[in-house]
Amino acid sequence: MDLRIFTEPQQGAGYDTLLTVAKATEDLGFDAFFRSDHYLSMGSADGLPGPTDAWITLAGLARETTRIRLGTLMTAGTFRLPGVLAIQVAQVDQMSGGRVELGLGAGWFEEEHKAYGIPFPKEKFARLEEQLAIITGLWATETGKTFSFEGTHYQLTDSPALPKPAQQKVPVLIGGHGATRTPRLAAQYADEFNLPFASLEDTERQFGRVRAAAEKAGRAADDLVYSNALVVCAGKDDAEVARRAAAIGRDVDELKANGLAGSPAEIVDKIGRYAETGASRIYLQVLDLDDLDHLELISSQVQTQLT
Numbered sequence: 485m486d487l488r489i490f491t492e493p494q495q496g497a498g499y500d501t502l503l504t505v506a507k508a509t510e511d512l513g514f515d516a517f518f519r520s521d522h523y524l525s526m527g528s529a530d531g532l533p534g535p536t537d538a539w540i541t542l543a544g545l546a547r548e549t550t551r552i553r554l555g556t557l558m559t560a561g562t563f564r565l566p567g568v569l570a571i572q573v574a575q576v577d578q579m580s581g582g583r584v585e586l587g588l589g590a591g592w593f594e595e596e597h598k599a600y601g602i603p604f605p606k607e608k609f610a611r612l613e614e615q616l617a618i619i620t621g622l623w624a625t626e627t628g629k630t631f632s633f634e635g636t637h638y639q640l641t642d643s644p645a646l647p648k649p650a651q652q653k654v655p656v657l658i659g660g661h662g663a664t665r666t667p668r669l670a671a672q673y674a675d676e677f678n679l680p681f682a683s684l685e686d687t688e689r690q691f692g693r694v695r696a697a698a699e700k701a702g703r704a705a706d707d708l709v710y711s712n713a714l715v716v717c718a719g720k721d722d723a724e725v726a727r728r729a730a731a732i733g734r735d736v737d738e739l740k741a742n743g744l745a746g747s748p749a750e751i752v753d754k755i756g757r758y759a760e761t762g763a764s765r766i767y768l769q770v771l772d773l774d775d776l777d778h779l780e781l782i783s784s785q786v787q788t789q790l791t
Contacts, residue, residue, distance in 0.1 A: 485759055485790040486515040489779065490557055490713055490767035493536050494522035495529040497773050499544060502536065505773050506545045509552055512783035516553035517545065518587070518767060521560050524596035528733065539572045546580035555585035557678060557713060557767060558659060562591030562602060566615040566638060570622045574649040582650035587657035587678065588616065609665060611637045616673040620656065623649060659713075661690060667697035676709040678767070681742065687712060688761040695762075711765035712758055715743035718751055718781050728778060732771040744768065748785035755790065 489509045493502055506517040521538040525531030542554050554576070559569065569588075577584040590608040591597075597604040605611060614635040625631040625645035633640040658670040659678035667690075670677045677694045679687055695705035717732070717739045719725030725746055729736045739745035744754055744766075755766055772778065 485755060485763075486765040487782070487787050487790065488516040488518055488553070488765065488767045489514050490518045490520075490769045491773060492520045492522070492769065492771060493541070493773075494520060494525050494531060495527075495771065496525065496531050496533075497536070498533045499536055499541060501773050502541055503545065503548055504776070505770070505779070506549055506552070506554075508776050508779050510549050512779055513787060514552065514779075514783065515765075516555065516585075517549070518555045518557050518585075521556050521558065521563065522593060522596060523563075523602075524593065524599050526593075539569075539576060542584065543576045543579055546576050546583070549580075549583075551583075553583050553585055554580055555655075555657070556587045557680070558587040558589030558657070560591035560593075561588060561612045561615050562597065562604060562608065566618040567622065567640060567643065569615070570619045571647065573619075573654060574623065574647045577649035577651055577654055578647065580650070584649070584651070585655040585657060585676075586619070587659065588612070588619070589658075589660065607637070613669060614638050616656070616658075616669065620673060621645075623654065657711075661686070663690075663693060667693040668701075670694050670708065671697035671701040671703060674708060676711055676765070678711045678713060680713040680767075681715070681769075682712065683742075684757055684761060687758060687763065691762045709765055710762045711767060712763050713767035713769055714758075715739060715745075716751070716768040716770060716778075716782065717743065717745040718748060718778060718786065720747070720781065728772065728775065731775065748781065748789070751782075751786050752789045755786075 509517045523535040538556050573586050590612040594604050622645045630642040631645040655675040657676045658674040660666045691710050698705045717728045744751045
């Protein structure tokens with residue numbers, strides 16, 4: 485079971501904080517550092533000092549780390565043109581020496597689009613499908629050849645399809661709860677399918693849909709990595725769990741029901757139940773980015789039991 489650290493900087497974190505967490509992620513032996521792609525805080529968080537751009541952040545971290553994978557859950561398709569995004573991701577992949585992964589979603593948070601003047605189209609899913617075709621098509625085009633695309637929403641003519649990523653293939657992550665279109669897109673384009681904040685029952689059901697879609701598309705179901713994203717709140721004892729839950733404004737019982745909360749033993753047991761559904765990777769949503777002792781506890785008493 486791979487454990488990856490997943491952050492939500494729009495809730496309030498500058499680059500220096502993210503760099504500190506990314507370095508701790510690397511030093512403590514976690515597999516990867518991922519971040520969300522949002523420009524507006526949610527809930528009661530003030531979001532100070534203000535949003536950080538996902539791919540600018542990852543470019544900086546690419547030069548400041550050496551081992552961990554770096555990526556997004558999920559880049560919002562509404563924020564960037566697909567040709568520009570292909571260039572950005574390829575460049576950050578080069579800067580990291582081939583450690584980047586692209587999670588790409590349709591975009592959903594209308595308020596942040598209004599706040600920063602970003603168009604919020606109605607046909608987001610159809611755009612996402614074209615974006616995936618364009619980005620993967622640009623990267624797959626042989627050097628010296630050109631790429632063209634004629635879609636409803638995007639058109640490319642004789643693109644040189646440069647630059648190329650450092651990796652032969654940048655892993656693409658697709659995720660979500662959709663019952664039909666999401667599994668179909670994952671089967672066609674994804675290297676990994678991620679299900680965020682889902683119960684064991686919903687996870688088993690959605691993984692089954694994706695596996696069936698992959699087989700229908702002529703792929704082996706096991707060609708894909710299956711993963712979950714879950715909030716984490718660990719503690720050596722009940723008091724420490726309660727303190728960490730209070731720090732992120734959550735209830736302990738709710739966290740235990742909907743995430744990974746409690747003692748290291750409780751968390752290991754629940755991760756084991758997700759493994760039984762087919763998950764081989766967990767993105768640990770860490771909401772208090774100043775609590776590095778939390779990461780150390782997970783590393784020393786959870787991760788060591790899973791590797």
